[in-house]
Amino acid sequence: MRTKNELYQEALRTVALRRQTARALAQDAQAQAEAAIPALRHAEEEVRVRGIRCALAGAAGKDRTEAAAALADARQKLTALLAESGRPANALEPHFTCPKCQDTGSVNGRTCACVHKVMQQLRRQEIEALSSLSISSFDTMKLEYYPSVADPEIGESIRTYMAEVLADLRDYAADFSPATRESLLLLGNAGLGKTHAALAIAGEVLRQNYDVIYVSCPDFFGKLEALHFGSDPNGEEEALFQTASNADLLILDDLGTEFNSSFFLTNLYSLLNNRLGAKLPTIVTTNVTDGALLEKLYTEKISSRLAGFVQIKFFGNDIRVQKANE
Template identity: 85%
Template sequence: MRTKNELYQQALRTVAMRRQTARALAQDAQAEAEAAIPGLRHAEEEVRVRGIRCAIAGASGKDRTETAAALAAAKQKLTALLAGSGRPADALEPKFTCKRCEDTGAVNGRTCDCVRRVMQQLRRKEIEELSSLSVSSFDTMQLDYYPNTVDKALGESVRSYMAEVLADLRDYAADFSPATRESLLLVGNAGLGKTHAALAIAGEVLRQNYDVIYVSCPDFFGKLEALHFGTDPSGEEETLFQTACNADLLILDDLGTEFSSSFFLTNLYSLLNNRLGAKLPTIVTTNITDGTLLEKLYTEKISSRLAAFVQIQFLGSDIRVQKAAE
């Protein structure tokens, strides 16, 4: 799990590599064209010289009519040579991925949107590696797997109930803001789509340029504990904890599958308390459907923090089992 700054630096390196690659390919194309087209190198030099003269004339306040005309004629000659060999006018120019910043990563002193898009892609890849699931969308959640039979407690079918749940979660993601969105507790038996729904929210929130951190409870707190009681010269434990604390949206998956210890309980409480205090939304998924058991496992202090979350019940039959039987 990388911090937002680490993600930003990696995105800058990715964009810089794109620029380097584009320029290298342009140099190869230029060398190939010069070898194939007689007079091309001279025509390129003529464009360069005429361009410098035109710029000097403009900088000194002189009339640029003559120098501009000479530059245009030189460019026309170069274009004609390229066209004669079946090459487009921009054949010798670098093909940058981002036309706006030409893969420099900045426009008018501000970070270009292409850097933010790379950050999204990097975070999506990280989440998919940590969750072993793709960051998909609500469109991939098939309602056909939820029973179309009436549930007496609901007074409606599980399928229609889950359609409403997923619609509400879709709305939650579509109009996301860390300052206004509440925290969610997705509760239900295994295989009902809780993690899938959380990752669908993650995909939409990332698209809106917010940063999302996904952690699996056993993996995340297990790593923190190993660092705490082992060797941690670089302070990775604190960095990981603060990254989770400060994310625009934190997804805490599979609460209830971790190894419970005093270290875990202390850090879970601190994490939830810090984020609630900062008014940053957290999505927790758990298979623990009994509120009494939840309090017994996680102490009154933690369960009181979770009680501040909006609880959303997932119902139905294990979708993974249904898919395996198909």
């Protein structure tokens, strides 16, 4: 899991590599064109010289009409030479991925939108590497896997109920804002789509240029504990904890499958408390559906924090098993 700054720096390197590649390809194209068109190098030099003369005339405050006309004529001759060989007028120019910043990563002194897009792509890749599922959308959550039979606990068809749940979660993601969105506790038995729904939310929130951190509870807190009691010369433990604490949206997946230690309880409480204090939303998924068991496992302080989350219970039969039997 990378910090937001690490993600930003990697995105800048990615964009810089794009620029370097585009310029290298343009140089190759120029060399090939010059080899095929004997008069091309002279035509390019003529454009360069005429361009300098036009710029100097403008800088000196002189009339640029004649210099501009000569430059236009030189460019026309160059374009004609390229056309004769079947090449477009821009054949010798670098073809940048982002025309707005020309792969510099900056426009008018501000970070270009293309950098944020790369950051989003990198974070998506990271989340997919850390989770058991790829980031998809709510469209891939098929209601036919939820039984169309009534459940006494909800008093209606499970399929109807889950359609409403998924619609609410889709709305949650569609108009996301860290300042206004509630924290969610998605609970239910294994294989009912809790992680799938959380990742669908993540994909939509990332698309809106908010930063999302996904962690599996056993993996994340296990790594923190290993760093805490082992060697951590670079302060990775603190960096990871602060990254999770400060994310626009944090997804804590599979609460209840971790090794329950005093270190885990202390850090889980601190993480939840920090995010609640900063009014940042967290989505927790868990197979623990019994409130009394939740309090027994995670102490009254932690369960009281989780009690402030909007609880959304998933119903149905294990979808993974259904798909395996198809």
